[in-house]
Amino acid sequence: SQQGEEDPQALSIQEGENATMNCSYKTSINNLQWYRQNSGRGLVHLILIRSNEREKHSGRLRVTLDTSKKSSSLLITASRAADTASYFCATTGTASKLTFGTGTRLQVTL
């Protein structure tokens, strides 16, 4: 079963705008990871945030984690057409297995 649920399922914005995606999960985690998937391709790891961290930055990406609410958000600032992809959150519990959410499809238009 899916551990994470992303919200919204789909998001369409214009280039230059910010995109925010949310992820909720159900059980305790060791860390939460965000991945990106271009259409028909494999997933690419974007960022990992540990359960004792609250915020992390990587370039135009900002991830927050609220373990009390069992939720995370991914913010992409100043979006570009090349950011068009599906974005997935994934959680890791006590084992090294990842449990993926259902994904957010982001469309960035010119």
Place this chain on the structure above:
Amino acid sequence: SQTIHQWPATLVQPVGSPLSLECTVEGTSNPNLYWYRQAAGRGLQLLFYSVGIGQISSEVPQNLSASRPQDRQFILSSKKLLLSDSGFYLCAWSGLRGNQPQHFGDGTRLSIL
């Protein structure tokens, strides 16, 4: 640097035929290896993972099996494919140390006719 190769990229097979998908990793030793299936427009479902040669854990009952004959080789197989086996299959690896990112191959699009 580490690379992961997965083939074929696309495959069309008749119902009842066998299946063999191969995944190899280069540039690392003793990786954890994973097979996922992704239904259209959905997240990934973990099918199998392996922490070493000959060590396979199955996550869901299904018509598929996995083998790891060498340290950096992971094979997904079926003796008789079902229509429900159609999907996008992804192989991934991660370091042995826990809670690390996973690195994915480009996937195999499997269509069963």
